[in-house]
Amino acid sequence: MVKKQEIIKAESRNFNFFYADGTHALKDINVPLYEKRITALIGPSGCGKSTFLRSFNRMHDLYPGNKYQGKIILNPDDTNILDKKVDAIEVRMRISMVFQKPNPFPKSIYENVAYGLRVRGENNKRMLDDKVEEALKGASLWNEVKDRLPDLAFNLSGGQQQRLCIARALATDPEIMLFDEPTSALDPIATVNIEELMSELKKKLTILIVTHNMQQAARISDYTAYMYLGKMIEFDETDIIFTNPSKKETEDYITGKFG
Amino acid sequence: MKKNNLPENKNLDLIRALIIKHKKNDHIFAGIGFFVIASLAVALLVLFLDLLINGYPKINLEFFSNFPSRKPEMAGILSAWMGSALVLFVTFFVAVPIGVAAGIYLEEYAKKGWFADLIEINVSNLAGVPSIIYGLLALGLFVYEFGMGQSILTAGLTLSLLMLPIVIVSTREAIRGIPVHIREAAFAVGATKWQVTWHHVIQYAMGGVLTGIIIGMARAIGETAPVITIGALTFIAFLPPSPVTEVAPFINFDWLDAGFTVLPIQMFNWISRPEHAFHINAAATGAVIIMLTLLMNGVAIKLRYNIRKKIKW
Amino acid sequence: MSNVKPTISKALKKNIRRNFVERLIEWALMFSGLIAILVTFGIVYILVSESIPFFDSVSLKEFLTSTIWTPNFEIKNYGILPLVAGTVTITGIALIVAIPLGTITAVYLSEFASHKVKETVKPVLELLVGVPTVVFGYFALLLVTPLLQKIIPDLASFNMLGPGIVMGIMIVPYIASVAEDSMRAVPMAMREGSYAMGATRFQTAVSVVMPAALSGIIAAYILAISRGIGETMIVAIAAGQQPNFTFNPIESAATITAYIVSVALGDLEHGGIGYQSIFAAGMVLFIMTLSLNILGQWTRNKFSERY
Known part of the structure; x- marks a missing residue:
């Protein structure tokens, strides 16, 4: 089922997640993320796909009482990023994230993109300028904002803000980028822009995306995982999932009989 | 074991060193923050304890039943606490109905528009006016223009103006928490607007309103500046006429016109004396005031906490 | 039947009274709200009206620029x-x-x-x-x-x-x-x-x-x-x-x-x-x-x- 030349960039092994109130949100999830491929997580709302995605950069650490179990291995150094000894900040510096709703900081466009570098202690103006330009180009936003870099980021349109957030995540050369329903708050044109952008990005890095939109998953992803009630029902190449899934539940969901 | 032919990430060690460096700031700030809060707490605790320890020997029955005196060991706060009680009595009966009514008006009756806006702007500004300005208002208006003199009535009205914004704001907040469907249910069975307000809105908002009233009263107990400004006396060795009489109609209102002093003014007076013995009296009075206000505020905060926990619409 | 003068039913009478009471209450509530405005006006009125005679005897220039405030001295000075x-x-x-x-x-x-x-x-x-x-x-x-x-x-x-x-x-x-x-x-x-x-x-x-x-x-x-x-x-x-x-x-x-x-x-x-x-x-x-x-x-x- 998996092409031979694929390299595993990250992998969850028997991963379980519990919220502070005791909810067992994810049950024994095993999913590989292949290097320079887009993996999509689909499933009805509440199935745990966002919860799973947010585990990859330890977002759940922000709220007390949440508990991880099992492993998420990050290669090439074979680090279990859930390990208590591994610093969440280190994980987040390697794996960046784009959120459901654009969440730019109340700063200039320039400072938004430079933020990740500043957090890393980078203050060299020329270095920052180069990186900001590169990231904005990478997020195909450069042409629209190059003359207004000192403007407040809030003044951008929703689609531009989301691309800004992608540039922000891109500027630090992450190994993996997580997208949590990145187009759900955007109009169709902005959505197309972002989808094209992701296809461009996968030339350089590994992508995991949560989407509520099955067409989107079918359009852009190489692999798809179908989740339901906190369980991984099926994982396979996207073409197979959408044309010839092996599980009945997956088929029902894909064909719209359920959900 | 080298895996997957991926190049080893050389930056990793750099990143780790960086994180350690940055996390140091986290720890330093957490330390500073904790230190600041702890030292503020300790400083205030020391101050309050000092007040209590200094005042403690004076706090006995005689202290409450004696008039102030030139001899510090004889002096008590009888006229002061009686004055405070009577002034607060007036304050309560003026500020609570008006404040609650104004709050109800703004939330339930007023139509959106310039008039409601004007009232709102005024309420929020009045909350920020220094208390001594209320004293000047009362001095010019109540004492002289209305000829009410430097009386308990004047002081009560003055403090009620101070308390008004607090009552209004807390009433509004309490009402705002009541969902529309409760009102609709009452309207649906044919209740009038006032019936809905009286039977439902006020009843359900009562806890929040009460919180505001207690906090407002606690503030009124401690207010000094406006009461000094209207000319409250600092040395009073008599009591106002009793509100209850032995002959019919058993109630009289002469006490409203009487001169008076209140607890914080008594304390102020004793602080200003050079003799150390009077400072002990001041500490004892301060301890009484602090206990009263902390107790009232504590009750109010607890009450609000309970309401927040209990009511889930 | 058309020439019979319609009489107001008891229920309707009550309605009129009820509407009157409702209106009365609304006025009372509004008046309470009005007090907030009156207090502000009261403050401004008192401060202005009591200050006017003051500025008859003390010039605004002295008040705002003099660095001496000695109301209790023989030579009174009112610089704020x-x-x-x-x-x-x-x-x-x-x-x-x-x-x-x-x-x-x-x-x-x-x-x-x-x-x-x-x-x-x-x-x-x-x-x-x-x-x-x-x-x-x-x-x-x-x-x-x-x-x-x-x-x-x-x-x-x-x-x-x-x-x-x-x-x-x-x-x-x-x-x-x-x-x-x-x-x-x-x-x-x-x-x-x-x-x-x-x-x-x-x-x-x-x-x-x-x-x-x-x-x-x-x-x-x-x-x-x-x-x-x-x-x-x-x-x-x-x-x-x-x-x-x-x-x-x-x-x-x-x-x-x-x-x-x-x-x-x-x-x-x-x-x-x-x-x-x-x-x-x-x-x-x-x-x-x-x-x-x-x-x-x-x-x-x-x-x-x-x-």
Whole structure:
């Protein structure tokens, strides 16, 4: 089922997640993320796909009482990023994230993109300028904002803000980028822009995306995982999932009989 | 074991060193923050304890039943606490109905528009006016223009103006928490607007309103500046006429016109004396005031906490 | 039947009465709301009408530019500057104490403290806001000043430093609670954005949360200044009531509020110039605090519009 030349960039092994109130949100999830491929997580709302995605950069650490179990291995150094000894900040510096709703900081466009570098202690103006330009180009936003870099980021349109957030995540050369329903708050044109952008990005890095939109998953992803009630029902190449899934539940969901 | 032919990430060690460096700031700030809060707490605790320890020997029955005196060991706060009680009595009966009514008006009756806006702007500004300005208002208006003199009535009205914004704001907040469907249910069975307000809105908002009233009263107990400004006396060795009489109609209102002093003014007076013995009296009075206000505020905060926990619409 | 005059049914009659009562109640409620407006007008009216005769005998130029305020001397002088200087100095000292401590407390509570610490400290802050200022005056005169005199032997027993510091401590809970409120209102999504970039707590607090909450924090400072300027008892007790044109914190000086108290404590006749002078001083105080409050409210609203 998996092409031979694929390299595993990250992998969850028997991963379980519990919220502070005791909810067992994810049950024994095993999913590989292949290097320079887009993996999509689909499933009805509440199935745990966002919860799973947010585990990859330890977002759940922000709220007390949440508990991880099992492993998420990050290669090439074979680090279990859930390990208590591994610093969440280190994980987040390697794996960046784009959120459901654009969440730019109340700063200039320039400072938004430079933020990740500043957090890393980078203050060299020329270095920052180069990186900001590169990231904005990478997020195909450069042409629209190059003359207004000192403007407040809030003044951008929703689609531009989301691309800004992608540039922000891109500027630090992450190994993996997580997208949590990145187009759900955007109009169709902005959505197309972002989808094209992701296809461009996968030339350089590994992508995991949560989407509520099955067409989107079918359009852009190489692999798809179908989740339901906190369980991984099926994982396979996207073409197979959408044309010839092996599980009945997956088929029902894909064909719209359920959900 | 080298895996997957991926190049080893050389930056990793750099990143780790960086994180350690940055996390140091986290720890330093957490330390500073904790230190600041702890030292503020300790400083205030020391101050309050000092007040209590200094005042403690004076706090006995005689202290409450004696008039102030030139001899510090004889002096008590009888006229002061009686004055405070009577002034607060007036304050309560003026500020609570008006404040609650104004709050109800703004939330339930007023139509959106310039008039409601004007009232709102005024309420929020009045909350920020220094208390001594209320004293000047009362001095010019109540004492002289209305000829009410430097009386308990004047002081009560003055403090009620101070308390008004607090009552209004807390009433509004309490009402705002009541969902529309409760009102609709009452309207649906044919209740009038006032019936809905009286039977439902006020009843359900009562806890929040009460919180505001207690906090407002606690503030009124401690207010000094406006009461000094209207000319409250600092040395009073008599009591106002009793509100209850032995002959019919058993109630009289002469006490409203009487001169008076209140607890914080008594304390102020004793602080200003050079003799150390009077400072002990001041500490004892301060301890009484602090206990009263902390107790009232504590009750109010607890009450609000309970309401927040209990009511889930 | 058409020629029969319709009679009002009992139920309908009740309706008319009911509507009348409803209307009456609405008027009563509206009148209560009106009182808030009347009080403001009352304040402005009294301050203006009592100050007008004052400015008949004292020129506005003298009032605003003279550096001598000696209402009790043979040669009376009414320059507000000494009182303003005292007010500004003491409030300044208070802010030097309160702004760093209040801000640190707010950031700590909002971004660092555990839920448990927050739940304990917040109510205590609220409690402290309720402590009467006369008690803080006692601390300033009888505890803090003697303590400071051990460090600064030149410190007068009435001085501006002690009350300034105590006023600062009094204002800390105020700044902390307003600033904490505005930082808490910053959407979690913004913090997540920062943490997702690998920022630490401190980095997130300083470079994302604080800028986002900036107008709320500034509003807290402005409202704190207004509170300091209007504070009366601490300064009347511990800073002395003698007008003194100085910015030196170890000297004694009167503030606007302390002057009003000192006049009210004496026996100035109604209608005399001394009596009128406290209304003129009160007007200056009112204008200062009103403009600060409006500015503070405006800044705060600007903040809440955004989220």
